[in-house]
Amino acid sequence: MADYLPHTDAEIAEMLGFLGLDSLDALFATVPAAVRLAGGLDLDAGLTEPDVLFEFTQLVERNRAVGAGFVCFAGAGAYDHEIPPVVRALSSRSEFVTAYTPYQPEVAQGVLQAIFEFQTMVARLSGLPIANASLYDGAASLVEALNVATGATGRQRVLVSSGVHPHWRGAATTFARGTGHAVEVVPLLDGQTDWGSIAAGEPVAAVVLAQPNWLGCLEEVAHARALADAHGALLIVCSDPVAAGVLHAPGSQGADIVVGEGQALGTRLGFGGPYLGLFSCSRDQVRRLPGRLVGETVDIEGTRAYVTTLRAREQDIRREKATSNVCTNQTLMAVTAAIQLSWLGPKGLAEVATRSAQGAHFCFSQLAVLQGVRPATSAPFLREFAVVTDAAADTVLARLADEGFLGGVAAASMAGEEDGSLSAGTASNTIVIAVTERRTRAEIEAFATAFGKAAR
Amino acid sequence: MSAPGGKASSAPLLGHDAEPTIFELSVRERSAYQLRTTNVPATPLGELVDERFLRGEPVALPEVSERDLVAHFTRLSHRQFSVDLGSYPLGSCTMKYNPKVCDEIAGLAGLADVHPATPPGLSQGWLELMADLERELCAITGMHAATLQPAAGAAGELTGLLLMRAFHEANGERRTKVVIPDSAHGTNPASVTLGGYEVVTIPSDEHGLVDLEALRAVLDTDVAGIMLTNPNTAGLFEEEIEEIAKAVHDVGGLLYYDGANLNAILGVVRPGDMGFDIVHMNLHKTFATPHGGGGPGAGPVAVAERLSEFLPGPIARRTGDDSFGWVTPARSIGRIHSWHGNALVLARAHAYLRLHGADGLLRVAQRAVLNANWLRVRLADTYPAAYDRPCMHEVVFTATKLKKDHGVRALDVAKRLLEEGFHAPTVYFPLIVDEALMVEPTETESPQTLEALAAALERIAEQAARDPEGAKAAPRTTPVRRLDEARAARHLVATEDDRAPLEA
Numbered sequence: 012m013a014d015y016l017p018h019t020d021a022e023i024a025e026m027l028g029f030l031g032l033d034s035l036d037a038l039f040a041t042v043p044a045a046v047r048l049a050g051g052l053d054l055d056a057g058l059t060e061p062d063v064l065f066e067f068t069q070l071v072e073r074n075r076a077v078g079a080g081f082v083c084f085a086g087a088g089a090y091d092h093e094i095p096p097v098v099r100a101l102s103s104r105s106e107f108v109t110a111y112t113p114y115q116p117e118v119a120q121g122v123l124q125a126i127f128e129f130q131t132m133v134a135r136l137s138g139l140p141i142a143n144a145s146l147y148d149g150a151a152s153l154v155e156a157l158n159v160a161t162g163a164t165g166r167q168r169v170l171v172s173s174g175v176h177p178h179w180r181g182a183a184t185t186f187a188r189g190t191g192h193a194v195e196v197v198p199l200l201d202g203q204t205d206w207g208s209i210a211a212g213e214p215v216a217a218v219v220l221a222q223p224n225w226l227g228c229l230e231e232v233a234h235a236r237a238l239a240d241a242h243g244a245l246l247i248v249c250s251d252p253v254a255a256g257v258l259h260a261p262g263s264q265g266a267d268i269v270v271g272e273g274q275a276l277g278t279r280l281g282f283g284g285p286y287l288g289l290f291s292c293s294r295d296q297v298r299r300l301p302g303r304l305v306g307e308t309v310d311i312e313g314t315r316a317y318v319t320t321l322r323a324r325e326q327d328i329r330r331e332k333a334t335s336n337v338c339t340n341q342t343l344m345a346v347t348a349a350i351q352l353s354w355l356g357p358k359g360l361a362e363v364a365t366r367s368a369q370g371a372h373f374c375f376s377q378l379a380v381l382q383g384v385r386p387a388t389s390a391p392f393l394r395e396f397a398v399v400t401d402a403a404a405d406t407v408l409a410r411l412a413d414e415g416f417l418g419g420v421a422a423a424s425m426a427g428e429e430d431g432s433l434s435a436g437t438a439s440n441t442i443v444i445a446v447t448e449r450r451t452r453a454e455i456e457a458f459a460t461a462f463g464k465a466a467r
Numbered sequence: 468m469s470a471p472g473g474k475a476s477s478a479p480l481l482g483h484d485a486e487p488t489i490f491e492l493s494v495r496e497r498s499a500y501q502l503r504t505t506n507v508p509a510t511p512l513g514e515l516v517d518e519r520f521l522r523g524e525p526v527a528l529p530e531v532s533e534r535d536l537v538a539h540f541t542r543l544s545h546r547q548f549s550v551d552l553g554s555y556p557l558g559s560c561t562m563k564y565n566p567k568v569c570d571e572i573a574g575l576a577g578l579a580d581v582h583p584a585t586p587p588g589l590s591q592g593w594l595e596l597m598a599d600l601e602r603e604l605c606a607i608t609g610m611h612a613a614t615l616q617p618a619a620g621a622a623g624e625l626t627g628l629l630l631m632r633a634f635h636e637a638n639g640e641r642r643t644k645v646v647i648p649d650s651a652h653g654t655n656p657a658s659v660t661l662g663g664y665e666v667v668t669i670p671s672d673e674h675g676l677v678d679l680e681a682l683r684a685v686l687d688t689d690v691a692g693i694m695l696t697n698p699n700t701a702g703l704f705e706e707e708i709e710e711i712a713k714a715v716h717d718v719g720g721l722l723y724y725d726g727a728n729l730n731a732i733l734g735v736v737r738p739g740d741m742g743f744d745i746v747h748m749n750l751h752k753t754f755a756t757p758h759g760g761g762g763p764g765a766g767p768v769a770v771a772e773r774l775s776e777f778l779p780g781p782i783a784r785r786t787g788d789d790s791f792g793w794v795t796p797a798r799s800i801g802r803i804h805s806w807h808g809n810a811l812v813l814a815r816a817h818a819y820l821r822l823h824g825a826d827g828l829l830r831v832a833q834r835a836v837l838n839a840n841w842l843r844v845r846l847a848d849t850y851p852a853a854y855d856r857p858c859m860h861e862v863v864f865t866a867t868k869l870k871k872d873h874g875v876r877a878l879d880v881a882k883r884l885l886e887e888g889f890h891a892p893t894v895y896f897p898l899i900v901d902e903a904l905m906v907e908p909t910e911t912e913s914p915q916t917l918e919a920l921a922a923a924l925e926r927i928a929e930q931a932a933r934d935p936e937g938a939k940a941a942p943r944t945t946p947v948r949r950l951d952e953a954r955a956a957r958h959l960v961a962t963e964d965d966r967a968p969l970e971a
Contacts, residue, residue: 014827015564015755016834017913023834026841026914035833038840039735041704041857046740052733053606057824060568066821067814071577073592078580085582088805093502097533103570105551106544111560111758115891117882117945120486121547122760125540128489128529131962135527141961145762147618150805158661178805185779185801188629189662229520257512259522272805282593283583283806284618285763297959303761307966308955315485316947320955326621326657327896331666336657339619339751343759353489353536357525359500370507372515391516405586412589420584452506 014057077280077417082454084374086395086445087225087420088149088176089283090275092253092363093449098277098354102347112303112339116318117310122342123317126305129349136252137269137291138260144303144319145345146288146337149272150182153219153249155290155301155335156268157183160217160245161192162299162334168193168213170238172204173431174224175249176272192216198431202228202388202397206238215242221249222261225425226432226443227371227395228388229258236265252276252289252348253367254393256360268292277351278344287344300324301335366448367394370455374446377459383467387434387441395445397422399434400466404442410465416458418465419444474553474888474919485947486542489529490963499533546946548890550757554916558861558893558905559652559700561730561752566822569755569815578814583806587792594791597783597807600767600817607828608724608746609739610769612796614779615813616804620727621654623747623766624694626779627723628662629800630745630770631692633777634721637798642691642720648677650700650897652727664691671899675701675854675863683714692721697741698728698859700897702839702905712742721745721774726766729753730909731836731860734829744771754816765812779803834910835860838917842908845921849928853900861907863900864892870902875931875938877902880924882949883941887923 018026023035032038039047058066077083083091106121113119126144133142146152157169171180173196180196187194193213198205204220218239223229232248239246247268248261253275255261261269273287274280292300298321306320326333355363371394378384378398387397400407404421411418422433422441433441446455512521531539548555555562573579581590601613617623628645635642645664647655649671656666667685672678676699693715697705705711715722724743730753738746750756751764758764770778779802780795823831836859843852843862850864866877881891881904893905908917931938942948960966 014830015566015911016830017911018834018837022914023837026837030837030840030844035837038833038836038857039704041706041859042732042736043706043709045709046736048734048736048740052825052828054603054820054825054828057827058821060566060822063818063821064568064572067572067575067578067818070592070596071575073590073595074577074581075585075589076576076578076580077582078576083582085584087584089583091582095501097499097537101537101540101544104541104544105757106547106549107760108570108757109550109565110547110760111555111557111562112761114557114893115548115881115885116950117942117947118546118548118885118890119760120946121543121545124486124488124546125543125760127962131488131490131964132526132528134962134964140964147622147763147809148805150803151618151622176805178802181802182804185629185803186625186661188632188800189625189664191663229516256526257522258520260526263522279579279811280582281579282581282585282590282810284804284809285759285765285812286805304961306955307960308951310948310950312948314947316950318950318952318955320952320959320961322956325653327653329657330653331656331660333653333657333660336621336625336654336661337619338621338652338654339749339758339764340762341618341759342761343757343763346760349489350536350540353529353531353539354499354533355528356498356500356530357528358498358530359502360528361525362500362502365512366502366505366507368512368515369510370505372510373507391520393516408586409588412586417582417585421586424584424586448502448505450505450507451503452508455507 080415081417082415083417084444084446084458085417085420087425087443088272089280090445090447091280091449092275092447094277094279095354098347098351101350107343107346113319120317123305125346125349127307127317129345130305132349132352133289134291136255137250138262139269139291140294141297141300142291143300144305145341146290146302147341148286148288149176149270150179152270152288152290153179154183154186156247156270157192157217158190159268159296159299160247163245163296164216166214166216167191168195168215169217169219170195170197170209170215171219172197172221174199174204174230175219175221176225177426177430196431202226202390203230206234215244217245217247219247222258223251223254223393223395226387226397227392228390229392232261232264253364256364273344273348276348278347285341285344287341287348298324299334302337302340363448367446370446370450371396374455377455378462381463381466394447395443397441397443399437399440400442402467403439407442407465411461414461416461488963489531489539492531492535492539493529495530497530497532499531499536553888554912554920555890556892556906556908556920557890558907559727561907561909563755563909564911565755565757569818572818573811573815579811591791594783596814596817598785598791600813603820604748604767604769607733608769609737610746611772612775612778613767613769614782615767616779616808617766617768618804618809619762619764620747620749620766621658623768624654624658625661626768626803627745627747628658628664630774630777631721632662633800634774635691643689645691646685646693650899651694651696652700655694655725675703676705677711679707679710682711686714686718688718690718690720692723694723694725696725696727698731701854701863702858702861703854704859708741727752728860731832733832734825735832744774750812750816754819756812756815763809763812765809831910838908838910838912842906842917842921846924849925853903861905864904864906865900866902866904869928869931873931873935875935877904879939880904880927883927883938884923885942886944889920889923
């Protein structure tokens, strides 16, 4: 039994005596006897730290972590980019890790300034002037963006490209049960959104596009902007922050709101969380902004300082009229992203994106010539692409795992057997493959060799 | 009395100079990054992707050396209060000590370097961990099944409301209202709105508890349910919970348990036994996963059997003697997270539960309640509790007397306490208490720390009487002093680029 409680028995007795109580149980006199738990919780007895550590070292044997023995070619929203020791060291400082929301700014300037710097970096990445202090993940950012757009337009219909990550689309549909939004998913045609397929209907609040989309394909943002203009709708772009290191900033292409998944900025794969929801918007929407925003000000002596601001939007003040219910966010991941982006700098981020693209295109050229493998689309791509294999995707990936590769993501495992992003009848045979700057030529060539055997 | 581990020096280590931003430290062409040598053909990007997709200039990020990067963020960390530094009695947030072994576990490559789309056959350890955690959380709450996807308490609340909606709709009912006491956290009403329901607020009685008659007066078949925190935000146990549950169930409504204050009742009483149907937990509060400066948290939602089929999916479940798979409930409301929830936070919570077990969790609740009551009685003469009765894990004091007699408000007490080396309590919440100072010491603070905190609060009260202007001038020893918050909102500078002169 482990214990992190400081009280000695003598101290407990003294404190109970001070309260005029004869037992710890007497502290719970206001709990009605009829609902009290008899017999204690149905859990094992507590263990010591070494026992628990040992238990976990056994448990993790049943996971295959990516690394030299399981080379990662999977992406689909979670990427194996470089995270250097300096970023891990700084982001694990306990002053950042064990603080909470900066309610007392006089003793929270560290987190507040780091968030201010993070907001600046996200705003510059997106090409929009305002970025918030983070949301839970990419899916949450999309859901909040839809709430902003429907609130701004007073409309309920949103057109979401099926190039948007399938899980994000899923979350948007789930939360629409409460908000009443009509989420209309627009199919891809050869890897790019087929906006022409939209039926006439109710006025549109938002047009949503992913750049690159979840199959890795680059989209024509201008087409989505034109559609949004035609409907008087807002344009929401789901932007990958690493790709944004070399692609046009969505804000410069007319996006009103840019959301994204920030995991690639210094956060470990971690089986999907905690990740980092990125959210930026135009000044028009700042009063509808979800979550926290840090602003600069001065203290009473005129010293520069930072504080959470425009708080009247938030749930603890506005309650049922708040723009969002978010309270706890992902600050530690935001601080981490600020550190990672400072480590990379302008050249580093561009180089990561460029080298990833070089690796992906080299990998694509190796796979495209294999028998039993064909490209899923002919669309342009950056660091991720999809292929269709003769053998079922699950089978191919199982064979690749035996050869030491996490060979990609089975499209059907994410999007189901029928999805507007995939050509009819191909879902079960489609694999989405990502290549980051961490993949060497030797790894890619070995992967291609294994793929050739696995694909048929 | 000395205060082991209890007090922090809130003065910055090296004087009062403001830290420049990382952009101000930036020097053109300086860099820190190093990447793998890959030997991948370095084809120019413009030959791989049409130039029309590509930005002309790189993103204007900071350009610093690794040494400058380390110095900057280390100096920022020195301008930040934290649990590891000192006592953090921030009411309603359960700022207990976070065991370091849980950090170690969450950093294991076998957890932290697993891709979320890894096929289940190759991530059995993760699925087993999640299945075990679901079972543990159900045992603690008296529920049947749980989703681990919600990333924080508010996400759990909204998930719970969507489950409520799905349940009623499956019964062919379109209920429109959700009842909330006026003492509730702001996330409750905000979540209700996003869940598509109308908020009906009921007043608290003179003891700070749900007014049963006021509740009965608003209950009808339009009510989808009630959201309650128990113990409530005044730190008091709702003694009439059985009657409340019966009244709500009698009109076909459901009871939602906001787990913000679950720490008080671990092993003592379970929400399921009180009649609750849906429960969210804040793993970052109750189960000691670090708060991360504002997140990440995790807000799993557990439900009674009749709501299980609606849970978000997929859920990790045992599928054989020693095998686990993903299962999506039959009438699932759908996915609510990009992947499987804040997985590494879940791993920390599971480790905490294995460390404590049934016996340890009961001790946690007992000592949390002991500490809060000791402070309540210790300070009774100087800071009367808002409600004169035994509290649970936290106590809400009121500074109305200090304000009336000396013009020193709860906010001033909070700021003055920063000078004393403690984090401030939560102030002006719950809204039903004037000049509220909500103190949650948590079970990991020693009697010496509690005495030091009480002594500091007494010194503040003495100063308020003797030198009110001095008390109101606090804090003076912190990295910055009181801020001009109105200016921050009026002239919004939310990025480095906003510093350019603003239009009038």
